[in-house]
Amino acid sequence: MNLYRSNRVELLLDPLAKVLSSPATDLVAPQRVVVNSKGMERWLSMQLAQRLGVCANLDFPFPFRVVHEAFQAALGPRARRLDAWTQEPLSWALLATLPPLLQQPGFLPLRRYVGDDGLKLQQLCRRIASIFDRYILYRHDLIRRWEQGVDSHWQAVLWRALAERIPHPHLGQLERPFFDRMQGGHEVKGLPASLSVFGVSTLPPLVLRVLGVMARRTQVNLFLLCPSDQYWADLHSRKRADFLERAFGGPAEELHVDVGHPLLGSLGRLGQDFQQVLEDNVAYAEPEPELFVRPLGSTMLQTLQRDILELRDPAEEEPLPVDPLDRSISVHSCHGAIRQVEVLQDQLLDLFERLPDLQPRDIVVMMPDVETWSPLVHAVFDRSSDDDRAIPYRVADRSLRRDNPVAEALLAILALANARMSASEVLDLLGHDPVRERFGVLPTELEDLGEWVRQAGVRWGIDASHRKRWGQPEAQGLNTWRFGLDRLLLGLALPGRDRELWRGVLPYDEIEGQATRLLGSLVDFCETLFEALERLHRPRTPAEWERELGRLMDRMLASTEDDAWQHLQVRTRLEEMVDHAAAAAFEDALGVEQILAWLSDLFDERVPASGFLSGQLTFCAMVPMRTIPFRVICLLGMDEGAYPRRHTRMGFDLMQQSRRPGDRNPREDDRYLFLETLLSARDALIITFAGRSIQDNKERPPSVLVTE
Secondary structure, eight states, rough: OOEEESSSSSGGGHHHHHHHSSOSOOOOOOOOEEEEEEHHHHHHHHHHHHHHHHOOOEOOOOOOHHHHOOOOOOOOHGTTTGGGGHHHHHHHHHHHHHHHTTTTTGGHHHHHHHHTTTTHHHHHEEEEEEEEHHHHHHOOOHHHHTTTTOOOOOOHHHHHHHHHOOOOOHHHHHHHHHHHHHHTTTTSOOOSSEEESSSSSSHHHHHHHHHHHHHTTSEEEEEEEEEOOOOOTOOOOOOHHHHHHHHHHOOOTTTTTSSSSSSHHHHHHHHHHHHHHHHHHHOOBOOOOOOOOOSSSHHHHHHHHHHHTOOGGGGGSSOOOOOTOOSSEEEEEEHHHHHHHHHHHHHHHHHHOTTTTTGGEEEEEEEOEEEEEEEHHHHHHHHTTTTTTTTOOOEEEHHHHHHHHHHHHHHHHHHHSSSSSOOHHHHHHHHHHHHHHHHHHHHGGGGHHHHHHHHTTOOSSSSSHHHHHOOOOOOOOOOSSSHHHHHHHHHSSOOTTTTBBBTTTTOOOOOOHHHHHHHHHHHHHHHHHHHHHHHTTTTTHHHHHHHHHHHHHHHOOOOTTHHHHHHHHHHHHHHHHHHHHTTTTTTOOOHHOOOHHHHHHHHHHHHHHTTSSSSSEEEEOOOTTTOEEEEEEOOOBBBTTTOOOOOOOOOGGGGSSSTTTTTOOHHHHHHHHHHHHHHEEEEEEEEEEEEOOOTTTOOOOHHHHOOO
């Protein structure tokens, strides 16, 4: 295994290009570069194309895909469905396995929490699945004890029930056979001739061990961003050093407590653990140890990066002079969120004036929560789209629900299955572009439809029988959709003159001429919707739901060449859902509320690298292990409590009780991402936060990371 380390990611590109340019044993097989994000894949493709003239026949798998394929190459069919033990299939398996076990005495806390609520059961299963998924990667010794029957608490009992249900082995069960076969003299076919791992900040110990044993048969190259060229895994934060001095009654020097640069000890826990895990689990060589570059220049940003590289503690050195005009690091205290975006826009326009060669593609704006900030970004940056303040931009990393109108419309239809069907709810559904276009309604006609529906007296309910489900008398059909549609259609056919009834119905006379087509579209929409909602009330298996939802999309949502990719995205997710359920042998029937909750979670996941590096100014999420350098990096919304993000810890997560090196912690991930951001900015780092209340002008602190 060859290890390449540098404090700048772009310096790792030349040795990677050299590795990829070497003649391959199989000219047809793609060369493999393991990455941890789609954003890194896109950036790497662009950079390699610039250096090599073309970037082709490269495969960019994620680490776990490489592990699964290595197990399959070594063990054959036994390892064919390792994905059955990942989070989504585990959620389905738990949904079928857990309910019968809730009656056992050890499951009393879970039974009290769930009660008779099917949605709570579903949410609990997803939480347990995420924890069990991490047990497989980080606590294989624990689950081995459970499978041997050593423990009898509810997690152990539940795990053994899962092992009986899922007919496929997991990584923990195949780990020892895999290593025995790889380390022995057995022939293993299907391994790549070479494998490069680029830009990862950390890897689970199991993945590192797999790469280490693969290096016996495959050339494995690790390209890692490292803040310093010195050993820094044992550095402590200044706070920790002060605590140890008080606890043991001696100075830090005598206690051998090193601080180095205080940000490394404070923000670098993830990298420290990875360095320790790397030293403990694999043997490696460093072909090019001199890939570290000392940042030149005297700006604040360059000085900070140089201090981190050299482990220099500024508190123990003479302060360095700073140019009064130096704005390489700027922190802006603003009144509220919208003001932060406005200040950011002003700062970017100023940068474009001061740096004539700066392009929008050289800038990235990172946000703790894309969905919260995206409307504000559009409000500010679209406001100036027609003047000289316009900056071309793209918001990346949005969820499928927000980025795909078809997904949002499908969820809106499912949400109406158990709704009161108020006039506003139904008209809101018609306002979704795929629905509106399917029934031939123009955006400018929605207001007319709303006025007709209001004047016709539609309030809520499909008809009298639908209202009966909500505890209303069955004979009371006034102000339902059937009541209103009858008035509208009779008004088209008969002159009611607002006073003549026909069979107890007063026609609505305001529709005539060209409006006839629009009324036909409204009636077609309502009849199709009412029929579709009636079909949704029957429970179905996941495979049946896929077919029914496909039929629903065909009938309710427009599909053209321009939006075909949106339908494909949604149908692909539905197929994945069915595949995960099949891997877990789940064949139970689910109601519409349960399938809606499941799809909501599925569609709330971010679309990987959607809109990232599109040649414009990029707004994106603060995603761990996105160590891509930019000339200007902006951090938007660094408010107190917003970052590091708050993550709910499950009280039954056994990994919290005994932490080990290499364990993932979301807050430590966020802290290390902040450190990587400091290292990845080249010309400027801009940070904004809400430093004043918009109600009473009271001062507010920034994120603790900004304070540090």
